[in-house]
Amino acid sequence: MTITSDLNRAITDLRAQVCELHAHLTQYELVIWTAGNVSARVPGRDLMVIKPSGADYATMTADDMVVCDLHGNLVDGELNPSSDTAAHAYVYRHMPEVGGVVHTHSTYATAWAARGEPIPCVLTMIADEFGGDIPVGPFALIGDDSIGRGIVEVLRESRSPAVLMRNHGPFTIGRTARDAVKAAVMVEDVARTVHIARQLGVPPQLDAADVAALFERYQNVYGQSGPHAETSEEIHR
Amino acid sequence: MTITSDLNRAITDLRAQVCELHAHLTQYELVIWTAGNVSARVPGRDLMVIKPSGADYATMTADDMVVCDLHGNLVDGELNPSSDTAAHAYVYRHMPEVGGVVHTHSTYATAWAARGEPIPCVLTMIADEFGGDIPVGPFALIGDDSIGRGIVEVLRESRSPAVLMRNHGPFTIGRTARDAVKAAVMVEDVARTVHIARQLGVPPQLDAADVAALFERYQNVYGQSGPHAETSEEIHR
Amino acid sequence: MTITSDLNRAITDLRAQVCELHAHLTQYELVIWTAGNVSARVPGRDLMVIKPSGADYATMTADDMVVCDLHGNLVDGELNPSSDTAAHAYVYRHMPEVGGVVHTHSTYATAWAARGEPIPCVLTMIADEFGGDIPVGPFALIGDDSIGRGIVEVLRESRSPAVLMRNHGPFTIGRTARDAVKAAVMVEDVARTVHIARQLGVPPQLDAADVAALFERYQNVYGQSGPHAETSEEIHR
Amino acid sequence: MTITSDLNRAITDLRAQVCELHAHLTQYELVIWTAGNVSARVPGRDLMVIKPSGADYATMTADDMVVCDLHGNLVDGELNPSSDTAAHAYVYRHMPEVGGVVHTHSTYATAWAARGEPIPCVLTMIADEFGGDIPVGPFALIGDDSIGRGIVEVLRESRSPAVLMRNHGPFTIGRTARDAVKAAVMVEDVARTVHIARQLGVPPQLDAADVAALFERYQNVYGQSGPHAETSEEIHR
Numbered sequence: 006m007t008i009t010s011d012l013n014r015a016i017t018d019l020r021a022q023v024c025e026l027h028a029h030l031t032q033y034e035l036v037i038w039t040a041g042n043v044s045a046r047v048p049g050r051d052l053m054v055i056k057p058s059g060a061d062y063a064t065m066t067a068d069d070m071v072v073c074d075l076h077g078n079l080v081d082g083e084l085n086p087s088s089d090t091a092a093h094a095y096v097y098r099h100m101p102e103v104g105g106v107v108h109t110h111s112t113y114a115t116a117w118a119a120r121g122e123p124i125p126c127v128l129t130m131i132a133d134e135f136g137g138d139i140p141v142g143p144f145a146l147i148g149d150d151s152i153g154r155g156i157v158e159v160l161r162e163s164r165s166p167a168v169l170m171r172n173h174g175p176f177t178i179g180r181t182a183r184d185a186v187k188a189a190v191m192v193e194d195v196a197r198t199v200h201i202a203r204q205l206g207v208p209p210q211l212d213a214a215d216v217a218a219l220f221e222r223y224q225n226v227y228g229q230s231g232p233h234a235e236t237s238e239e240i241h242r
Numbered sequence: 243m244t245i246t247s248d249l250n251r252a253i254t255d256l257r258a259q260v261c262e263l264h265a266h267l268t269q270y271e272l273v274i275w276t277a278g279n280v281s282a283r284v285p286g287r288d289l290m291v292i293k294p295s296g297a298d299y300a301t302m303t304a305d306d307m308v309v310c311d312l313h314g315n316l317v318d319g320e321l322n323p324s325s326d327t328a329a330h331a332y333v334y335r336h337m338p339e340v341g342g343v344v345h346t347h348s349t350y351a352t353a354w355a356a357r358g359e360p361i362p363c364v365l366t367m368i369a370d371e372f373g374g375d376i377p378v379g380p381f382a383l384i385g386d387d388s389i390g391r392g393i394v395e396v397l398r399e400s401r402s403p404a405v406l407m408r409n410h411g412p413f414t415i416g417r418t419a420r421d422a423v424k425a426a427v428m429v430e431d432v433a434r435t436v437h438i439a440r441q442l443g444v445p446p447q448l449d450a451a452d453v454a455a456l457f458e459r460y461q462n463v464y465g466q467s468g469p470h471a472e473t474s475e476e477i478h479r
Numbered sequence: 480m481t482i483t484s485d486l487n488r489a490i491t492d493l494r495a496q497v498c499e500l501h502a503h504l505t506q507y508e509l510v511i512w513t514a515g516n517v518s519a520r521v522p523g524r525d526l527m528v529i530k531p532s533g534a535d536y537a538t539m540t541a542d543d544m545v546v547c548d549l550h551g552n553l554v555d556g557e558l559n560p561s562s563d564t565a566a567h568a569y570v571y572r573h574m575p576e577v578g579g580v581v582h583t584h585s586t587y588a589t590a591w592a593a594r595g596e597p598i599p600c601v602l603t604m605i606a607d608e609f610g611g612d613i614p615v616g617p618f619a620l621i622g623d624d625s626i627g628r629g630i631v632e633v634l635r636e637s638r639s640p641a642v643l644m645r646n647h648g649p650f651t652i653g654r655t656a657r658d659a660v661k662a663a664v665m666v667e668d669v670a671r672t673v674h675i676a677r678q679l680g681v682p683p684q685l686d687a688a689d690v691a692a693l694f695e696r697y698q699n700v701y702g703q704s705g706p707h708a709e710t711s712e713e714i715h716r
Numbered sequence: 717m718t719i720t721s722d723l724n725r726a727i728t729d730l731r732a733q734v735c736e737l738h739a740h741l742t743q744y745e746l747v748i749w750t751a752g753n754v755s756a757r758v759p760g761r762d763l764m765v766i767k768p769s770g771a772d773y774a775t776m777t778a779d780d781m782v783v784c785d786l787h788g789n790l791v792d793g794e795l796n797p798s799s800d801t802a803a804h805a806y807v808y809r810h811m812p813e814v815g816g817v818v819h820t821h822s823t824y825a826t827a828w829a830a831r832g833e834p835i836p837c838v839l840t841m842i843a844d845e846f847g848g849d850i851p852v853g854p855f856a857l858i859g860d861d862s863i864g865r866g867i868v869e870v871l872r873e874s875r876s877p878a879v880l881m882r883n884h885g886p887f888t889i890g891r892t893a894r895d896a897v898k899a900a901v902m903v904e905d906v907a908r909t910v911h912i913a914r915q916l917g918v919p920p921q922l923d924a925a926d927v928a929a930l931f932e933r934y935q936n937v938y939g940q941s942g943p944h945a946e947t948s949e950e951i952h953r
Binding site: 033127128129130187190191194197198199201202204205206207208209211215218219222226227228229 | 748749751768769770795796799821823824826827828830831832833857858859883884885911914915
């Protein structure tokens with residue numbers, strides 16, 4: 006019973022976190038209407054919390070967030086889970102280090118995805134956050150494991166927390182849902198900046214050694230105390 | 243008399259809905275100044291509710307919305323109807339399944355319209371919502387049925403709820419006014435994303451079979467219960 | 480004495496109007512920091528009300544607006560007038576039908592101005608509001624009558640209320656300050672839309688006869704009662 | 717003791733100013749997430765006030781701002797200083813006339829930086845604020861004095877308060893932190909406008925004599941009383 010009430014409390018907290026994190030998607034204009042979704046793994050459980058399908062950003066509440074198992078079956082909640090639930094679930098099943106997943110159709114990242122072209126590592130900010138080029142994943146139809154499989158195949162082989170799914174849009178992962186949201190914000194920002202740079206020329210790639218040094222430093226030194234994700238939490242209020 | 247008071251209530255409700263729906267046009271920056279308009283059919287009547295001409299988005303109220311017959315004649319209200327009323331009315335007269343019409347000059351959709359170029363179906367989101375390329379309609383002068391006729395000729399032959407009227411801008415339709423507003427939001431979003439993708443290359447078209455599968459699924463599975471439009475209403479509050 | 484108190488009242492009203500109209504410049508992102516300015520002629524007087532130099536949009540008040548004569552000399556107010564006052568004054572001296580002038584460095588209109596290229600009339604909205612191509616004015620240094628002279632020479636020969644001053648930015652005029660602000664909003668909107676259309680092709684020009692018909696109709700029919708400017712005022716609250 | 721309490725008061729005031737100035741970075745969308753930073757020199761002391769590393773713009777407070785010496789060592793405050801502190805400190809050590817430094821990854825300025833291309837002086841606004849082309853600085857890794865050295869080498873030889881650091885982003889300086897923020901806002905604005913102008917042609921450069929005249933006038937006449945920086949403060953409230 007103690008376990009159950011602890012679990013309930015953890016899920017209640019995650020519902021609030023996941024609901025609130027969607028505000029970054031609208032703030033940075035990564036989503037329109039009801040498109041886009043954030044999920045979080047329930048730590049130590051084969052469960053995830055995710056946005057319901059077709060939910061309106063302006064009015065959805067923490068209680069609307071639904072709980073699913075890691076095959077995408079509804080476990081708790083009154084609404085249908087996001088139509089992208091199978092993809093999120095597949096990632097959690099196959100990447101145990103991942104605690105959060107985000108999907109958007111943000112404009113510039115989706116434009117690179119439409120052409121099937123990786124975003125080249127031409128900015129220190131890309132080296133910092135993505136550790137190299139931001140990779141492209143395969144085209145996949147919604148409705149089975151194809152999207153999830155494509156995400157995992159690409160991200161397992163990459164330092165990048167973001168993958169540009171062909172003709173579709175970006176998926177991002179993180180140790181926490183907040184980290185995955187940060188990656189979603191940053192992939193759009195660098196997708197836009199590099200697009201604009203490329204319109205009038207070809208910016209030079211960074212050297213691999215510089216990329217490695219920048220990535221290492223950013224992941225370990227930036228912020229308030231060691232691994233960045235914990236850090237930025239510390240100065241939230 | 244019962245009929246009259248029911249009708250009055252329905253019209254009062256529609257005036258509030260139509261007025262409120264314009265907030266999406268400003269939120270997504272689809273309109274400037276007083277340009278753009280939303281209308282709704284009065285169900286079961288040869289009547290429509292539409293924005294008045296030259297009304298200011300920040301200050302207009304539900305009571306300002308005017309009621310017209312389906313030839314665009316003013317039936318109730320103190321202000322002149324939108325200068326696009328004839329086009330809306332023509333659509334309602336000739337497409338009985340349509341419950342809402344929206345017109346904007348949103349930037350990217352209007353840019354495709356200026357070139358007279360359809361938006362190619364290169365994104366899953368275009369397949370989902372538009373079921374294929376987003377078509378172009380003829381150039382037509384305002385002031386008679388030309389615009390309405392152009393809209394109807396194109397949309398009757400298309401799965402798309404949006405048409406790009408040449409040198410003018412997009413018109414969208416829907417089962418409800420809310421659906422037509424959603425289509426107006428999405429046509430601008432995909433117009434922008436595909437424009438940006440095209441600036442640095444040519445994104446590949448989706449296969450027709452994939453487009454059909456995505457369209458079918460989105461129209462029937464997305465959201466909370468069957469046909470999408472009803473659904474998204476359900477989780478509004 | 481009656482005349483003086485009437486004049487005082489008129490000036491107090493105009494200070495409030497001019498101050499408030501600047502909110503449209505920030506709302507539509509036509510200006511940054513303290514750049515940009517709106518002025519209004521004091522009806523029946525050789526006087527104008529204009530923004531002070533270097534004023535902060537977020538904090539400036541109606542009382543900060545200054546009154547100048549039509550040679551740009553300060554008549555009433557505690558702050559220095561806008562550094563563009565001489566240009567506004569020149570327009571009022573030479574175009575008695577003008578009641579308002581606006582200057583911005585809005586991005587897309589200024590980009591056309593930087594290339595010295597008129598915005599071609601490829602949209603019904605350009606025909607409606609500008610009656611043809613939006614013309615370019617000469618390069619002129621600030622500090623004497625050169626800018627004002629350039630504006631007047633171009634706009635006297637044009638139906639357009641907007642001129643793109645080379646390597647500088649747009650100036651717009653109107654029967655009222657509100658009309659000039661509307662023209663400033665619309666010139667940026669069409670500058671952006673046509674720029675984007677042109678990035679992927681060359682949109683066809685509208686026929687001169689169609690342009691004339693659209694301009695005529697918009698200036699006389701749009702809105703609530705005859706000439707558009709009076710009209711849109713009527714449904715402000 | 718008097719000295720100490722004066723110093724405390726000065727630092728308390730600067731903490732509030734520096735914290736508040738960051739609001740311009742978010743207002744003008746020059747930064748995302750926790751990226752970007754503003755600092756101010758403590759007048760007459762070898763000290764600076766700067767944003768902490770990884771701080772959230774929405775929730776950070778004046779008390780979070782940290783005090784460092786001009787080698788970047790923490791002197792007062794509970795959080796780690798910005799990871800760009802060494803660069804700011806280097807500028808203050810080597811440019812005694814500088815009272816404020818700002819760093820962002822603003823989109824268009826960073827795009828020019830990615831290509832390593834100066835922004836050409838093709839607008840009166842560039843002549844006014846930057847006095848010529850906006851220069852490019854070397855590529856440099858974070859973690860030692862390389863970035864600061866690159867900034868100083870370039871800005872010492874230029875009238876421009878902004879430098880575009882290769883593959884990284886803009887740094888700006890000013891007599892005060894507010895002036896440096898203004899330069900950060902303006903460099904992004906002109907970077908965007910010139911980018912857009914260049915997409916459809918090559919805007920002509922201004923003559924050097926015109927640039928000098930515009931720069932001279934703007935620095936000395938614009939605003940309320942002589943040197944512009946003092947001025948714009950005067951009409952803040």
